[in-house]
Amino acid sequence: MRDGGDASAGAEPPAGGATGWGKLVGFAPYQAFVALVCASPRRQFFLLAAFPAIWVLSQHLGPIVQMLYVSFTDAYPVTSGVEPRLTLENYRRFFDEAFYRVPFYRTLVFATTFTLATLVITYPVAYFLTRIVSRRNRLLMLLLLLIPFWVGEIVRTFAIMILLGNNGAVNLLLKWLGLIERPIPFMYTGFSISVGIIYLTALYMLLPLYSALEKLPRSYGEAAADLGAGPFTRFRRVTLPLTLEGIASGCILVFLISTGFYGTPVLLGGPSTTVFAETIAGFFHVAGDEWPTGAAFATIMFSTVLVLVLVFQRFMTSLRKGDTR
């Protein structure tokens, strides 16, 4: 490890110091700055960590803290000259009115269902990619699966609308096959939301599963087979337990994303599928002093999801530990 003296030595101007870099390293204040921050490994660590820390605090935690503060105020945006007061009223509204809690519970049920469905759908795909597809073609297959994700959420949602509409490809195909006479109203139902969200979140489940399955040596399964384990037993006793980490990561990602989806439920949902993000957005759309209520509701959802994810993680950890004992 370098000491302070080395750092200073490293700041010596190289030959041909006429370049911009040469001028900088020969600049006395710069040399003093380098000597100061590189004087010890601890200082070097803080220098390196400073920018990521500032980024995380200002861009990630900052808005959340601001939203938390707004949720305890009685007015926002604040009219000039008015001082906002702190209140718990915004949280009370959630617990007082059942109709605010209905979309909240619905969102949690939807998110759980979508997460499980995405897992069930993508696990075989990941298994196929890692176990059946040759290493040479694997990248190509992954690329093909990634292509839809090169466009934004809204565009892909509109693609689902085109697919599931009364005049959409699915209904046209069913009509052409003679299976239906009138179009099936797929759109604006729980079904269309499910199709949309599973489609949009599939990659977030697939990649952790792919990663976990790829790391799993084939020899484990072969050893289990040598000991007499059938395909189902090998999957249940070897593959599944050893990919729990990937399952946990994928499930958490999909669950988190599903609870926050707004555009897709708005476009694909029907009158009985309103999710909590729509309720929250409603407070931000309405002119007046409703932002604090929206912020409070967002905080409630954020806290609930945080708790659920922690519980889930603990559960998955105990499963993994149980398996290795």
Next chain:
Amino acid sequence: MTTPRYTRRRFLGTAAAGAATLSAPAILRRAHAQGGEVNVWTYANFVPDSFREQFEAETGIKVNIRLVDDQGKQFNLLAAETPNPTADIVTVAGHRFLQFIDSDLLAPLDTDRLTHWGNINPTFSESDWATINGNKWGAPILSGMEVLAYNTDVVSAEEARSWDVLFADKYAKQTAYIIQDMMSIIMLKLGYDGNMVAYLDDPAEAARIVEEAKQYLIDRKPLVRKYYDGGAEVQQMFINQDIVVGHAWNGPIATLINDGLPVDMTIPKEGSYGFVYTYNVTNNGPNADNAYTFLDAILASSEIGAMMTRASGFISTYKDAARHLTEIERKSTSFTDEELAGLRFFRAEANEMKYGLVDPAVEAIKAA
């Protein structure tokens, strides 16, 4: 299903737009090169592209448009930027003036600086809602209304004479509406004042009426296909034949009619509500002089009004704008005297009480 196509009507519309563009240099001759920029918050198609290009070329003022799709969102965004907003011009519906004025978001409009103010039909520029606290606050540009839209291949004009068709078993799961707007319409249909001005002194009665309207919509919730929010959504649903009848703003439906889809609209016999969009100069906006130059230019001729109607589907407030529309465009933006007799304009006086009751009711309907 009829799909949008390049028809003779569309050709005529395009030709008319082109003619208006060619005549634009004369329209903007008063403007002189002054440079800078003007920031306009407005709805899609409210500033015609050809006008914008002409304006920028002749004045050197760059027009920065930020699209808005909701009055409430626009209010919140502007309020968040106060006292130094980035917007110079915003687009406020006449019945929302009070809220913006009370929050000091708008500057009174100096109509003496607008040489073309007289091009606006006095029905709009001089109506009672246009003057608040002795000042004008906006230049009326487009007028809209809540209409009943229907697929003419499926629903007859006779059926569409009443809002009841929206709740008919025959069209179950083939209807859509904006709940918040429908609350006002249902109150009107039930014989009440949907503006709630009549109940300003009787909040208990106002609450009872909102409860009745809410229950009406909850009872009929199984019949609706979709609660929607924006014009593009209802257009999409009609194009895809997901719905055959729905409540809508006239603008998006007029666009469908002009595109040749089998869609028509009406103001049902129970009546409906209208609104006027205005361009407003913000309080302490960064480019106030450019804002006035922009406003004066856009008010300069009835051709520009017609272009705005053609692009948005809403009805121009300019004198003689209809003269520059094609026959189908005129048809899609006009209503019979009988229909117009049932039209009332949204009013702002009771908004605080009204939306304090209606907003939770909307959430309750969604959750029911």
